[in-house]
Amino acid sequence: MTAPTLIATAAPTGDGGGGRRGRRRHPVHYRGQEVAWGYVFIAPALLLFLVMGVYTLFFSAQLSFVRWNGLTPMWEWVGLKxxxxxxxxxxxxxxxxxxxxxxxxxxxxxxxxxxxxxxxxxxxxxxxxxxxxxxxxxxxxxxxxxxxxxxxxxxxxxxxxxxxxxxxxxxxxxxxxxxxxxxxxxxxxxxxxxxxxxxxxxxxxxxxxxxxxxxxxxxxxxxxxxxxxxxxxxxxxxxxxxxxxxxxxxxxxxxxxxxxxxxxxxxxxxxxxxxxxxxxxxxxxxxxxxxxxxxxxxxxxxxxxxxxxxxxxxxxxxxxxxxxxxx
The missing domain is CATH 1.10.3720.10 (MetI-like)
Structure with a gap:
């Protein structure tokens, strides 16, 4: 009677281990979805920052080396002048x-x-x-x-x-x-x-x-x-x-x-x-x-x-x- 008892006890233990391994995979999958949705939500703000922040920053840096009145279609490059x-x-x-x-x-x-x-x-x-x-x-x-x-x-x-x-x-x-x-x-x-x-x-x-x-x-x-x-x-x-x-x-x-x-x-x-x-x-x-x-x-x-x-x-x-x- 002892051996069948041990076998019966061991089988659920193996299934439970597999269940735990399965449960370990699901949080990773859900976490990846959360990260993806997080990037989706911050994308508009990030895009706005890239357009209004980074682009204007580099444009201003370029503008500091030219002569321009803001009206003419062309500007004159003057360097450090x-x-x-x-x-x-x-x-x-x-x-x-x-x-x-x-x-x-x-x-x-x-x-x-x-x-x-x-x-x-x-x-x-x-x-x-x-x-x-x-x-x-x-x-x-x-x-x-x-x-x-x-x-x-x-x-x-x-x-x-x-x-x-x-x-x-x-x-x-x-x-x-x-x-x-x-x-x-x-x-x-x-x-x-x-x-x-x-x-x-x-x-x-x-x-x-x-x-x-x-x-x-x-x-x-x-x-x-x-x-x-x-x-x-x-x-x-x-x-x-x-x-x-x-x-x-x-x-x-x-x-x-x-x-x-x-x-x-x-x-x-x-x-x-x-x-x-x-x-x-x-x-x-x-x-x-x-x-x-x-x-x-x-x-x-x-x-x-x-x-x-x-x-x-x-x-x-x-x-x-x-x-x-x-x-």
Whole structure:
């Protein structure tokens, strides 16, 4: 009786093994179908990226080596002449680009620095707030969710000669500080005013990033610092600030990129004026492509755009190296 029992037991075991082998083949088949359907679903987006992204990228690179006004069916190949004209060769374009580069450099330094100096203390205070914390965070985040053009138009109205800023200064007895030609019309105050507006619009995201980093810090580290006799300032400067070095690097990179390539605020509020004091490289690229009276300039605009790209890439690489070396 023992042998038949063993045989009867062995037969189902063999069938079960075959069943398991069969079941192992089916998931592979289904997984292949899922992968195929995944490629089908992403194909439209991939095709759109290839057409609108890769093609335009290579077309722009080719355009930076030609002279073309965008209207004629033929263009003239000039090689590196567009780059040379922008950097030093042309007495018409090179001085304008140099001045725009200096303005851009000033914005690249001032905006990230002021954004960090404002957003970090604000995030620390909001992180320790007990009452109305959610309301305060929402209020401070309003500038970011508001449409940029509407905000810039509102700022123009506030900063005009008879705007709210001059009216406030006059009512406080500080009439000597008001600007009769408007804060955007005075060459001495136009760029600082735009920097303040850019910082005002950049603080919400930076504050949110800092707030997220603060909430991830182990509270035992702060308690240990307080037990060692560190006060509020010493704790935040010596303990919290070094722990958020990565967040600071991200915020700096985002604001540097915006200062380097962004031009919407300069186009809407000043259009580079007065007297070119607020002209930046992004706005100059736009002017060369669409608002330049001396045609043809699309090749120059593409060349300047690629110069901006290489500068932005270098800044990103340096920022990544610095952030990686920090403990």
């Amino acid at each position: 567009n780059y040379a004209d922008l950097l030093w060769a042309s007495p018409v374009y090179a001085p304008v680009v140099h001045r725009a580069a200096l303005n851009t450099l000033g914005v690249m330094v001032a905006v990230p620095l002021l954004t960090v100096l404002v957003s970090f203390p604000l995030a620390v205070v909001l992180n320790q707030a007990r009452r109305f914390a959610g309301l305060l965070r929402s209020v401070y985040f309003v500038p970011y969710v508001t449409a940029g053009i509407a905000v810039y138009m509102a700022w123009q109205y506030v900063l005009e000669p008879n705007g709210a800023v001059n009216l406030l200064l006059r009512s406080l007895g500080l009439g000597s500080l008001e600007q009769p030609q408007g804060w955007l019309g005075n060459p001495a105050t136009a760029m600082p005013t735009l920097v303040v507006i850019m910082v005002w619009s950049g603080v919400p995201v930076a504050m949110l990033l800092y707030l997220t980093g603060l909430q991830a810090i182990d509270t035992s580290l702060l308690e240990a610092a307080q037990l060692d006799g560190a006060g509020w300032w010493r704790t935040n400067l010596s303990v919290v600030w070094p722990l958020l070095a990565g967040t600071t690097a991200v915020i700096t990179l985002l604001n540097v990129r915006e200062a380097l390539q962004g031009f919407q605020i300069f186009l809407i509020m000043t259009n580079g004026g007065p007297a070119g004091r607020t002209n930046v490289l992004g706005l100059e690229t736009y002017d060369l492509a669409f608002q330049q009276e001396l045609a043809p300039t699309l090749g120059l605009a593409s060349a300047l755009g690629w110069l901006l790209f290489f500068v932005a890439l270098a800044v990103a690489i340096v920022n990544q190296r610095v952030a990686r070396e920090k403990p």
